[in-house]
Amino acid sequence: MATNSSLPETSAFRLMVLGTDLANDFAEHLRETGLTPKHLGTLAMVEQGFARTQDDIARLMRVSPSLVVRLADQLEQRDLIERRRDPENRRKHILTVTDGGKSLLAEMGALAAAVDNELAERLGRRLGGQLDEALAQLMGKLMEDRQRPR
Amino acid sequence: MATNSSLPETSAFRLMVLGTDLANDFAEHLRETGLTPKHLGTLAMVEQGFARTQDDIARLMRVSPSLVVRLADQLEQRDLIERRRDPENRRKHILTVTDGGKSLLAEMGALAAAVDNELAERLGRRLGGQLDEALAQLMGKLMEDRQRPR
DNA sequence: CATCAACTATTCACAGATTGAACTGTTCAC
């Protein structure tokens, strides 16, 4: 019966649909800033310590290095991040989130928290908690997997 | 403490990241066909009975009607769907998935099932099952919410 | 039944996102 996997009945598909739909929500709320969910992802990865350089971002988010240049350019223009050369390895740019960046993250964090509440409401406390736990674990594993291997 | 919602620690954010990452996986596997995850979503929504017309697709996936035209064009060119006028309302195009379309869905379903297995493996049977249940409920609610309201 | 607004799909031109190739400067191995 495992082989009777109608695509729409899989968790993978549902995760994709729900995730991209949520990305649309974030995109809508970011529209006025001229930023995209990828900009937000960049900001979050840096603040969280998962990424230090542009190369890290490219690997974690699976986008081309040239796109990361653009994302970083635009974030820098808006004073949301700073780029400075790594003294240890002058090829690298070390990224840091500015106060403005943290403030944007907080704002989007509030939106995310509202969504979380809606999820909890829809699923009930118990199942909602399980979802949180599962997602946290998967996210952790994803970040772990992408730390080194390309 | 609910207000100390660091964006990267929210389920909403994780759902977005994991979902879009998964969409990349699907996109990669679809690359040879020249299709995108949105094409796949269209196919799935139609087969599943959530969508009958192009307008339904636009509403469910939150994309512009003009994009749906293109998606449908390309799916039709590849004989994955059929478009025929609704006799009851000749403005509408009723969409149906062809055998070829079902075959592609099955292929992608196999990929999705493999991902599901990996999820189950990573989370353990119990938590994996909870994730499945939560996603199924959320997906159902999403489809329900988008049946009528724009 | 004539009119007009809403609905569904379409076309088109455009803005924005993303990539790959070519290049610069830097580091590291030999």
Next chain:
DNA sequence: GTGAACAGTTCAATCTGTGAATAGTTGATG
């Protein structure tokens, strides 16, 4: 010291996705 690999950048080209304008269809309203 030479050359390969690495981090970042630039540029041109492609692909996605949208909004505006349009056509045909339906339904409501007078």
